[in-house]
Amino acid sequence: MKKFIVSLVATGLLAFAMGLVLPWWSISIAGFIPAFLIPQKRYFSFLSAFFAVFIFWGSFATFISVANDHILAHRISILVLKKDDPNLLILFTALLGGLVAGISAVTSRSLSILIRK
Amino acid sequence: MKYFIFTFFLLVNIGLIIVLDTRKVLPLPLGKFLSVQEGIWRNAEPVDKNFNEDVKVTGLNGKVDVYFDERLVPHIFAEQENDAFFVQGYIHAKFRLWQMEFQTHAAAGRVSEIVGDKAINFDKTQRRTGMVFAAENALYAIEQDPASKAAVDAYTAGINSFINTLNTADLPIEYKLLGYKPEKWTNLKTALFTKQMTNNLAGYDRDFEFTNALKVLGEENFRILYSDLPDSLYPVIPKGTQYKANDIALNIPATADSLYFKRTDTIQIAEEYKPNPANGSNNWVVSGTRTKSGKPILANDPHLGLTLPAIWYEIQIKTPEYNSYGVSFPGIPGVVIGFNDSIAFGFTNAGRDVKDYYQIQFKDDSREEYLFNNKWEKANQRIERIGIKDSKDVFDTVSYTVFGPVTYDKSFKTALTDNQSYALRWVAHDTSNILKMWLLLNRAKNYDDYLNAIKYFNVPGQNMMFASKSGDIALWQQANFPLRWKDQGLFVMPGIDSSYMWHGYIPQEQNPHSLNPEQGFLSSANQRAADSTYPYFIPGSYEVYRAITINRKLNEMYNVTAEDMQSLQNNNYNVFAEEARPILLQYVDKSILSQDELKYLTLVENWNLQNDPNEKGTVCFIAWWDSLHANVFSDDLNMGEIPLIKPEKFVLLEALEKDSAFKFVDDKRTPEIETLVMQVTSALKKASTQLDSLEKENKLEWGKFKNTTVYHLLKTNAMAFARPGLLNGGGNGIINASQHDHGPSWRMVIEMTTPTNAYGVYPGGQSGNPGSKFYDNFIDKWTKGEYYKLWVMNDNDIQDKNVKWKMSFTSN
Numbered sequence: 001m002k003k004f005i006v007s008l009v010a011t012g013l014l015a016f017a018m019g020l021v022l023p024w025w026s027i028s029i030a031g032f033i034p035a036f037l038i039p040q041k042r043y044f045s046f047l048s049a050f051f052a053v054f055i056f057w058g059s060f061a062t063f064i065s066v067a068n069d070h071i072l073a074h075r076i077s078i079l080v081l082k083k084d085d086p087n088l089l090i091l092f093t094a095l096l097g098g099l100v101a102g103i104s105a106v107t108s109r110s111l112s113i114l115i116r117k
Numbered sequence: 118m119k120y121f122i123f124t125f126f127l128l129v130n131i132g133l134i135i136v137l138d139t140r141k142v143l144p145l146p147l148g149k150f151l152s153v154q155e156g157i158w159r160n161a162e163p164v165d166k167n168f169n170e171d172v173k174v175t176g177l178n179g180k181v182d183v184y185f186d187e188r189l190v191p192h193i194f195a196e197q198e199n200d201a202f203f204v205q206g207y208i209h210a211k212f213r214l215w216q217m218e219f220q221t222h223a224a225a226g227r228v229s230e231i232v233g234d235k236a237i238n239f240d241k242t243q244r245r246t247g248m249v250f251a252a253e254n255a256l257y258a259i260e261q262d263p264a265s266k267a268a269v270d271a272y273t274a275g276i277n278s279f280i281n282t283l284n285t286a287d288l289p290i291e292y293k294l295l296g297y298k299p300e301k302w303t304n305l306k307t308a309l310f311t312k313q314m315t316n317n318l319a320g321y322d323r324d325f326e327f328t329n330a331l332k333v334l335g336e337e338n339f340r341i342l343y344s345d346l347p348d349s350l351y352p353v354i355p356k357g358t359q360y361k362a363n364d365i366a367l368n369i370p371a372t373a374d375s376l377y378f379k380r381t382d383t384i385q386i387a388e389e390y391k392p393n394p395a396n397g398s399n400n401w402v403v404s405g406t407r408t409k410s411g412k413p414i415l416a417n418d419p420h421l422g423l424t425l426p427a428i429w430y431e432i433q434i435k436t437p438e439y440n441s442y443g444v445s446f447p448g449i450p451g452v453v454i455g456f457n458d459s460i461a462f463g464f465t466n467a468g469r470d471v472k473d474y475y476q477i478q479f480k481d482d483s484r485e486e487y488l489f490n491n492k493w494e495k496a497n498q499r500i501e502r503i504g505i506k507d508s509k510d511v512f513d514t515v516s517y518t519v520f521g522p523v524t525y526d527k528s529f530k531t532a533l534t535d536n537q538s539y540a541l542r543w544v545a546h547d548t549s550n551i552l553k554m555w556l557l558l559n560r561a562k563n564y565d566d567y568l569n570a571i572k573y574f575n576v577p578g579q580n581m582m583f584a585s586k587s588g589d590i591a592l593w594q595q596a597n598f599p600l601r602w603k604d605q606g607l608f609v610m611p612g613i614d615s616s617y618m619w620h621g622y623i624p625q626e627q628n629p630h631s632l633n634p635e636q637g638f639l640s641s642a643n644q645r646a647a648d649s650t651y652p653y654f655i656p657g658s659y660e661v662y663r664a665i666t667i668n669r670k671l672n673e674m675y676n677v678t679a680e681d682m683q684s685l686q687n688n689n690y691n692v693f694a695e696e697a698r699p700i701l702l703q704y705v706d707k708s709i710l711s712q713d714e715l716k717y718l719t720l721v722e723n724w725n726l727q728n729d730p731n732e733k734g735t736v737c738f739i740a741w742w743d744s745l746h747a748n749v750f751s752d753d754l755n756m757g758e759i760p761l762i763k764p765e766k767f768v769l770l771e772a773l774e775k776d777s778a779f780k781f782v783d784d785k786r787t788p789e790i791e792t793l794v795m796q797v798t799s800a801l802k803k804a805s806t807q808l809d810s811l812e813k814e815n816k817l818e819w820g821k822f823k824n825t826t827v828y829h830l831l832k833t834n835a836m837a838f839a840r841p842g843l844l845n846g847g848g849n850g851i852i853n854a855s856q857h858d859h860g861p862s863w864r865m866v867i868e869m870t871t872p873t874n875a876y877g878v879y880p881g882g883q884s885g886n887p888g889s890k891f892y893d894n895f896i897d898k899w900t901k902g903e904y905y906k907l908w909v910m911n912d913n914d915i916q917d918k919n920v921k922w923k924m925s926f927t928s929n
Binding site (some may be wrong): 019024025026027029056061062065067068069071073075078079080092093097103106107110113114 | 119122123126127130133134137138145148149150151152153154155156157158159161162163164165285290292357672687799835836837838887888889890892
């Protein structure tokens with residue numbers, strides 16, 4: 001459990017920090033590094049990275065969107081999801097971010113296992 | 118196995134990032150697009166955003182403070198005039214950068230770079246029309262004038278100093294949507310903007326359609342169907358005005374009868390990107406003799422395509438020399454429509470034809486040499502490189518003749534034959550500096566200053582309305598208007614020699630004008646400038662009916678207030694229907710109508726002639742009249758086969774008022790002779806079919822039928838950024854010229870009291886960002902026909918409660 005939380009927090013912090021200077025796909029690196037260093041079962045690696053970025057993107061998007069009275073989220077949800085639903089757009093955003101970080105974490109863990117053999 | 122697992126996840130990982138980072142699989146790079154750190158979320162502006170900022174820039178000579186009021190209108194206070202333009206550029210870019218670049222890309226024929234090959238024909242049309250050539254000529258003239266050059270240099274520097282602050286995350290949302298980045302602004306882009314506006318206002322032309330109509334109808338019938346001189350004309354310049362005789366001899370070429378009036382070919386050019394002929398406007402001014410305050414009141418509402426971000430941006434510019442307020446075009450410096458402490462100015466489109474085509478005879482397919490005055494002249498060939506998103510560049514060669522660019526030849530319009538090449542002579546190509554007019558108008562103090570300013574304006578022809586606090590009212594129809602013999606330029610002209618060229622321009626002082634007329638008011642609404650006593654040939658595309666209502670109303674108005682003028686701008690009375698309805702009702706044969714058809718007839722009969730949003734009569738009337746128009750003319754003008762254009766609606770109305778046996782009423786395609794009764798009745802029957810389906814969709818009420826929509830500039834590609842379904846009245850030929858996606862793009866009423874009593878509203882908002890509450894916040898007020906009181910800020914208002922935010926600009 002401790003490893004899970006450490007991975008999660010590390011991924012989240014890395015994602016935020018790298019996002020300040022690197023393009024959006026740096027969340028993938030943020031998922032990769034802790035998963036490589038912290039040995040967990042593959043699906044735990046996935047989940048810790050997934051939730052890290054899910055929480056990061058989800059809460060950040062919520063924070064922004066609430067301050068915006070969801071003006072933009074209304075419009076973009078129509079554009080992207082063909083449905084006027086700001087909350088769904090926030091959820092979708094969080095899921096995408098989580099998925100990218102999670103898959104990267106699994107890849108990383110697989111590599112780690114491969115190398116240590 | 119472990120290798121396999123790793124490889125599998127690695128591929129999934131890479132694949133996922135490629136899918137989410139590019140447009141190869143999905144239409145949007147969803148990862149990049151939705152990233153909270155660089156994607157669209159960064160464009161979601163907090164509703165309580167604080168716009169206070171201290172900005173350090175390079176290039177200012179003094180200090181500039183910008184105060185924003187609660188509508189986000191900037192009030193720029195500058196110690197130096199050019200600093201004001203620098204900051205105007207910065208502010209325009211801060212709030213409207215994407216539209217500025219998109220509109221100037223469109224002007225330059227560079228849309229394919231952004232949206233891909235679907236825009237190639239548009240881009241080619243722009244290039245072949247010589248838009249960039251025109252802008253280069255304008256820029257040359259601007260840079261010849263030190264004051265203009267300094268103003269535009271400062272404006273451009275301001276825009277670029279904003280662009281330099283941008284990183285990926287800050288880009289306007291449209292860049293993220295379409296996947297590109299802004300480039301540096303240049304003075305040429307400012308010139309391009311003026312040319313795009315010129316094309317919108319003086320780019321409508323019917324030479325090819327008229328040439329075809331002449332061939333199909335013959336000269337006599339052509340003149341009946343395409344007259345531009347209605348009996349009901351209420352010209353811009355009051356009837357009875359004496360004009361100085363035209364003493365310039367204009368010789369009709371010897372070949373006019375054979376080569377010009379009796380052409381035998383038809384021309385297969387369907388112009389896809391014609392500007393909307395409804396691009397127009399209303400303006401009027403009432404002198405102090407007719408107002409309650411005893412001071413003039415000026416009103417203006419320019420009718421353009423309604424877009425988000427809006428074409429207009431409200432602004433106040435205060436320098437030691439002047440204090441102007443009004444709307445500006447993001448893309449050029451200064452206030453374009455507005456007022457200062459002494460005068461007010463507004464514009465409507467003149468609609469005059471300043472664009473003619475000449476048929477060119479090239480030596481061969483290389484189009485390098487053309488016959489002119491019995492010699493082979495060398496054409497300047499301009500090679501146009503059209504960049505295309507995700508694809509290779511396309512090249513197009515445009516030959517420039519003594520007339521101008523060859524817009525149409527068989528390399529562009531494949532239906533054209535070898536000898537069908539058409540060069541464009543257009544006033545917009547001339548070297549001139551129209552920006553200077555605005556630079557001078559912003560600081561004008563009286564009629565003489567105004568008169569001096571407008572002389573710099575050569576195109577697009579405008580009715581320039583003027584009022585001063587000292588009590589003068591005036592109007593000039595101003596531009597360089599070609600000096601032509603009668604009927605010159607209605608049709609495509611022979612271009613093998615100089616005999617059909619324009620004879621220069623009508624002398625400026627002969628342009629139609631009026632100063633302090635006895636009637637105590639002046640108005641213009643895109644109608645013909647003058648009646649037939651004006652001693653020059655002035656063809657054009659003119660509106661008839663708004664002018665009638667405006668003049669009728671103003672004639673009977675005294676003790677006028679600014680509120681009266683506001684309600685006049687929102688007047689929905691349909692004066693065309695007032696004249697046309699009696700014909701429909703008189704000639705319809707009720708005995709052969711079904712229950713449904715009678716129902717629609719009754720709706721027309723009981724209609725109050727107002728184009729109000731809840732009126733069903735409006736929709737029934739329009740459907741009925743349009744159907745009659747088609748019944749009468751569709752046999753004579755088989756629109757499908759060759760490019761033709763419908764006769765104006767006044768033509769049919771006035772013909773039927775004079776003679777119910779108007780010779781076009783009969784359908785030539787049937788052996789029997791159709792009477793007006795038969796045509797009016799059958800028109801109602803046909804219209805009823807359409808009205809039945811509208812009723813089923815609950816769209817019989819005018820407002821619902823019209824469905825007023827302010828589209829985003831990307832049109833139907835970005836409906837999420839549009840505002841559809843606005844319920845308002847008005848329409849074509851109505852003072853409130855609000856059509857489906859076109860209409861009053863800015864409504865302004867200025868009373869020349871001290872302090873100035875000013876009102877305005879436009880269907881948009883000060884921010885171009887769809888994620889801002891200031892994106893479309895004026896629209897509801899505009900829809901209801903309401904106005905904002907315009908706040909002219911003074912030096913001692915710095916602590917005023919209207920000031921919400923402040924940006925300070927200093928040089929670093």
